[in-house]
Amino acid sequence: ADVIALRARPSPLVDPRVAGLVAVLCGSSSPEPREDLSEVGPERGQETLGQPRLAALRSLPSEQTMGNLLCCVQVDQSTVAIKERFGKFDEVLEPGCHCLPWFLGSQVAGQLSLRVQQLDVKCETKTKDNVFVNVVASVQYRALANQASDAFYKLSNTRSQIQAYVFDVIRASVPKLNLDDAFEQKNDIAKAVEDELEKAMSNYGYEIVQTLIVDIEPDEHVKRAMNEINAAQRLRMAANEKAEAEKILQIKRAEGEAESKYLSGLGIARQRQAIVDGLRDSVLGFSVNVPGTTAKDVMDMVLVTQYFDTMKEIGAASKSSAVFIPHGPGAVRDVASQIREGLLQASATH
Structure with a gap:
């Protein structure tokens, strides 16, 4: 009789799903036959007993219907559930099986993953030497179990919030650097982004695991010009090295020729000395052998x-x-x- 009175006078404080589930569990004491829930449709003019039952069952997710009927809920590993009582935060449920007396107003408001998540942010900015570049930052973050309520209630869109901070830090850091310096100081930029995110997101129950600057990509024309500059520098270096090699070769050749001429001069001098000695001997011998000469x-x-x-x-x-x-x-x-x-x-x- 109490259940029938509850159905006849629904209270605005009672959740319609709770009332429907009470009807499903307790049934009706009237002798009228049960109706097929699948055949109850909106085209029927009068409200029947099967309509609130069907609405209550359809309002629950299919994988949680049996658990809710038994006042039990399952929380997976590396996940926490947020428990509310009459719409107010009650506690954080750890992984495992928990009893939720839904008829006392307890329900699961949602679940929060504790796994490390990754967000890739692509930001366009300008360097100090007026070159537009696309900076790709990869942010790895996760929710803290001891601050799960803050992570669940304080932020409506975590990824958008992180992306806004990444944009702010990159567009404040990169314009202070030339293009070549930006490539060399990627780690410094990543550290600045990580420090700013850690300071901001710790108030919302999130931990920044690591921040990486995975790519700095200039415009295609700029990359082509940089490649041409590098090619010209390498050609100039090659020309300098080639000229230096030719210089060394000519110096060595001249030194070789000088040494050769020096040795040749020594040989000629010795040759002439030998000729003079031979002529002297010949003159002396001829003078002795031929009188009057x-x-x-x-x-x-x-x-x-x-x-x-x-x-x-x-x-x-x-x-x-x-x-x-x-x-x-x-x-x-x-x-x-x-x-x-x-x-x-x-x-x-x-």
Whole structure:
């Protein structure tokens, strides 16, 4: 009779789902036959007993219907549930099975995952040297179990809130740096973003695990220009290295030629010294063996002999470049006289 009176006079303080479930569990004491819930439709003019039952069952999620009917709720691992009583926060339910007396106003307002989540934020900004870049930041965060109520109630959209802070920090940090410096100081930018997020999100029950700047992408034209600049720098370095190598090669070649000429000069000097020694011996021997012969006669004969030897060598060479002086026998006397006069002048000068 009490149940029938409850159905006849519904109170505005009682949840309609609770009233429907009471009707489902207790049934009706009238002798009228039960109706098929699947056949009850909105086209029927009068309200029947099956309509509140069907509405109450359909208002619950299918996977929680049996648990709610038995006043039990399951909370998965790495998840917490927020329990409310008559719309007011009551407690945080840990993973496991919990008893929720729904007829006393207890219900699960929602669940909160404690797993680490990742949010990728792409932000467009400008560097100090007026280059527009797209900075991609990856933020890893999670809700704190001891502040689950703050994480559930204080923020309506956690990802949007984090994204706003990331935009603010990146657009405040990157414009202070040149493009090359931004690439070099990626870790500093990530640290600034992480510090700002940690300071802000800790008040809402969230922990920032790690923040990474995964990419800094300039405009396509800027990247092409940077590649051309790098290519030009490398070509200039290659040209400098090549010129330096050629310089070293020429220096070494000149040193080799100088050393070669020095050694050749030593060889020529020794050769001439040997010739002079041989001529001296020849002149002395000829003077002794031929009475009445003067040193001048012997020298003239030696010069004539050397003259014809030289002419023979020039004629024997197939590709020789030679400048011919008067080659008659009479000219040899003139050459000999010129040599003697030069020696006499040198002796007079000293």
